[in-house]
Amino acid sequence: GAVVSQHPSRVICKSGTSVKIECRSLDFQATTMFWYRQFPKQSLMLMATSNEGSKATYEQGVEKDKFLINHASLTLSTLTVTSAHPEDSSFYICSASSVGNTEAFFGQGTRLTVV
Amino acid sequence: GQSLEQPSEVTAVEGAIVQINCTYQTSGFYGLSWYQQHDGGAPTFLSYNALDGLEETGRFSSFLSRSDSYGYLLLQELQMKDSASYFCAVRDRLEFSGGYNKLIFGAGTRLAVHP
Numbered sequence: 001g002a003v004v005s006q007h008p009s010r011v012i013c014k015s016g017t018s019v020k021i022e023c024r025s026l027d028f029q030a031t032t033m034f035w036y037r038q039f040p041k042q043s044l045m046l047m048a049t050s051n052e053g054s055k056a057t058y059e060q061g062v063e064k065d066k067f068l069i070n071h072a073s074l075t076l077s078t079l080t081v082t083s084a085h086p087e088d089s090s091f092y093i094c095s096a097s098s099v100g101n102t103e104a105f106f107g108q109g110t111r112l113t114v115v
Numbered sequence: 116g117q118s119l120e121q122p123s124e125v126t127a128v129e130g131a132i133v134q135i136n137c138t139y140q141t142s143g144f145y146g147l148s149w150y151q152q153h154d155g156g157a158p159t160f161l162s163y164n165a166l167d168g169l170e171e172t173g174r175f176s177s178f179l180s181r182s183d184s185y186g187y188l189l190l191q192e193l194q195m196k197d198s199a200s201y202f203c204a205v206r207d208r209l210e211f212s213g214g215y216n217k218l219i220f221g222a223g224t225r226l227a228v229h230p
Contacts, residue, residue, distance in 0.1 A: 006157075034217060043202065044158065044220045093157055095218075103148075104218055106157040 002028045004096045006107025013084055013114055021079045021110045023094030029074035030096035034104065035067075038091040050077055084114040117141045119221035121203055126227045127193055135188045135224045137203035145206040147179050147186045148218065153199045161188065161201075190226070198228045 003026040013019050023033060032051050036044040048064075050056035050071035058064045068080040077096075081088055091111055095104040119139045127133045137147065146165035150158035162170050164179035164186060176189040190197060204218040 032217075036220075041200075041223075041225070043222045044218075046217060046219070049217055103160050103163065106150075106159070109155075109157045111155075 002105045004105045004107045006094055010111045015085055015114055016083055018082045023077045023107050025075045025096045028098055030098055032097045033077040034095045035079050036093045086114045089114045117219050121221045121224050124225045128229050129193055131193050133190045135201050137186050139184050139205050141205045143207040148204045149177055149188045150202045151199050193228050195228050200225050
């Protein structure tokens with residue numbers, strides 16, 4: 001299957017700082033990328049959907065000014081958690097899709113800890 | 116609203132057969148997918164059903180009945196390495212973009228395989 005690389009895999013940051021997470025599709029052009037958040041032993045909650053070159057669509061309840069998403073190219077999307085707080089600590093996962101695909105390919109996830 | 120229901124936990128022994136059920140209620144439906152996730156890892160794709168019937172992939176099979184809004188994942192010849200969480204996910208149509216599907220995940224079923 002296709003490869004999606006997510007970086008970093010783990011990050012610890014201080015409260016009030018910003019953290020950027022990258023999601024790259026390595027061997028295909030990802031026209032659409034999705035960002036999920038997962039708390040321990042819970043489901044994946046979709047945060048936002050982004051298409052290359054356009055603004056992201058955020059799910060209800062997700063603050064777009066806090067979770068900045070940029071999908072500047074067909075192989076890269078970034079999620080920036082701004083002014084992070086301890087309650088933002090979670091597992092963030094991206095997935096990528098392209099036209100005609102029935103399968104979404106997931107990155108390895110990023111474990112964010114805000115102290 | 117959107118909802119997917121699946122059992123929270125299932126326990127079985129090595130070599131046994133396990134069926135994980137999923138019922139769904141969503142505004143859009145373009146297929147049911149199943150993903151496996153080990154603790155701390157990313158979801159990996161197992162199977163996809165767009166039409167009614169059974170899809171078989173090695174030890175794993177998946178079934179869909181659209182009229183009943185129901186599907187299941189069947190795992191045969193269980194192995195210890197199959198201990199993981201299993202998520203059903205419905206493919207939903209994006210509001211602004213044609214043909215690019217997003218996934219709505221169930222809460223997940225934790226499968227524990229014992230010797």
